[in-house]
Structures are given as structure tokens and as C-alpha cells.
């Protein structure tokens with residue numbers, strides 16, 4: 001059974017205006033998204049800025065009001081209006097994009113990491129200290145760092161402290177929202193590998209949000225490609241990379257710089273094909289699919305000239 005099941009999730013935010021502050025329109029941040037994540041696997045949600053990835057992640061954490069659709073976690077219906085409220089705060093933890101702003105600069109590592117479990121476990125001061133030291137060791141930071149402040153650590157180390165805090169309650173699912181995009185490229189791979197080790201060790205399920213397909217390829221068993229609040233394609237990572245179906249996915253895959261010299265020629269061919277297909281299908285697809293779509297926006301984002309209308 002899937003640990004996480006999201007079924008036709010919709011999250012619309014009202015846009016208010018006028019002197020009466022009435023709802024005049026809405027942003028369809030998430031507009032009918034479905035996927036399942038089996039226990040112990042990593043699911044990647046990829047898409048450009050504003051496509052609805054974070055809004056989906058927050059809905060799983062219970063941090064967003066759901067307009068329509070269902071979220072099930074570990075067999076529990078999380079947004080059943082008539083049913084009993086299910087509290088997933090202990091089982092679902094989040095790690096954030098920016099390790100510089102997500103740790104309180106005025107708190108010591110001891111308090112940062114102990115904070116989540118202080119609400120759940122009544123430990124003595126000594127037991128608490130021991131537990132934090134064990135967690136620090138586990139994430140590869142010396143136990144003697146316990147009295148330090150966040151500014152005394154590098155970005156990669158801070159992200160490890162964020163992970164120590166996230167795993168302190170033995171969660172089942174971790175939502176990682178762009179966990180390495182604020183880090184130097186040189187430390188990104190280290191942090192990703194470390195996350196995978198922790199995942200294996202603890203049989204964690206990971207929900208991984210990123211805009212970088214290279215990162216997603218490295219980490220995920222399955223991926224969903226999100227575009228303007230919808231999943232345009234969804235499946236096993238390998239299948240999506242080897243045989244992308246949707247023109248938007250093809251463009252993302254074609255944009256990955258391929259550093260394997262044996263595949264360079266193949267990749268160049270694929271790029272040329274995608275370019276042609278994109279030109280041909282551009283208006284067909286975007287006009288008829290009903291996706292709200294701003295021409296200027298995509299040409300700016302992808303730094304491409306728009307094709308002539310045929």
C-alpha cells in the first residue's frame with residue numbers, strides 16, 4: 001500500500017479586490033494532481049517556479065486549505081471534513097531550501113534539534129542532550145557542536161542540522177523542498193548522498209521537490225512533471241528520462257547538459273528533434289489543452305524566441 005496517496009488535489013487561492021475586497025478571481029496553484037508514493041521510495045516533483053510544487057508539499061503537511069480532492073497518509077484520510085482530524089505532525093517532517101534562514105540564528109544547535117521532540121517526549125536534560133548528540137553524530141556533525149550557533153556552520157552542515165531536526169521524531173515521510181538548491185554545487189552531491197544514506201538507514205519515504213532534473217534523476221524512483229498546477233507526465237524516473245512523452249518534459253530532458261561523452265551525439269540529436277517538435281506542436285498543444293498559458297512568461301523563462309504561429 002502507498003504511504004502517501006494524493007487524489008485529484010486542487011488548491012485554489014482567491015484573488016481579492018475592489019473596495020469590498022470581494023473574490024474577483026483565483027490562482028489555481030494546484031489543479032487536479034494525483035500520485036502515489038510507496039513506503040521507502042523517493043518521489044520527485046519537478047517543474048519551474050510557480051508550477052505548484054511547494055503548495056502540493058504544504059497540503060501534505062496540512063499547511064494549506066485543500067479546495068478539492070483527497071490526501072491519504074498511511075491509510076488515513078487527512079482532509080476528511082466529517083471524519084476525525086488526523087495529526088501527522090510527528091510522522092511528516094519537512095526540510096527546507098535555505099539552510100541559512102531556516103535555522104533560528106539565536107538558538108543553539110541543542111535547542112534547534114530538541115525543539116520538535118520536546119512536545120512529544122518528556123526527557124531529562126541529560127537524556128535530551130544525549131539524544132541530540134546521537135542525532136548530530138548520525139548526520140556527520142561532531143557531538144561536540146551541541147552548544148554552537150547556526151552561523152558557525154557551513155551551508156552543507158546547516159542542512160545536515162536541518163535533517164537532524166527532521167529525523168528527531170522518527171518520521172515516516174520527509175518532504176524536502178529544494179534541499180540543495182541554495183548550496184554550492186560542490187556540496188550538493190554530498191548532501192544528496194547523505195540524504196539517501198539516512199533514507200536507507202531509517203526506511204524513510206522522501207517527497208522531493210526540485211526544479212533541477214539532474215538532482216531529481218539522481219534521487220528519485222518516480223517523478224511527476226508539474227506545469228501550471230497540473231502533472232503533465234508521471235512515471236518511473238528511468239522511463240521518463242529514456243522516453244519522455246510530453247513536449248514540456250522533452251524540453252526539460254533536452255535541456256540537461258549531458259556530460260557522458262558516449263551519449264553526447266545521441267543527446268544532441270534528441271535536442272534537435274525536440275526543438276523541431278516544439279516548434280510544430282507549440283500552438284496546437286498550448287491553445288487546445290486549456291492550460292492557462294502566458295506566452296511571454298515561457299519565452300522569458302526558457303530564453304527562447306516564440307515560434308511563428310502556423
Ligand SMILES: Nc1ncnc2c1ncn2[C@@H]1O[C@H](COP(=O)(O)OP(=O)(O)OP(=O)(O)O)[C@@H](O)[C@H]1O
Pocket residue numbers: 013014027028029047048049050051052053054055056211
Ligand atoms: N498563499 C497564497 N496565496 C495566493 N497565491 C499563492 C499562495 N501560495 C502560492 N500561491 C501561488 O500559487 C502558485 C504556485 O506556487 P508554488 O510556490 O506552489 O510554486 P512552486 O512550483 O513551488 O514554485 P517555487 O519553486 O518558486 O517555490 C504561484 O502562482 C504562487 O504565486
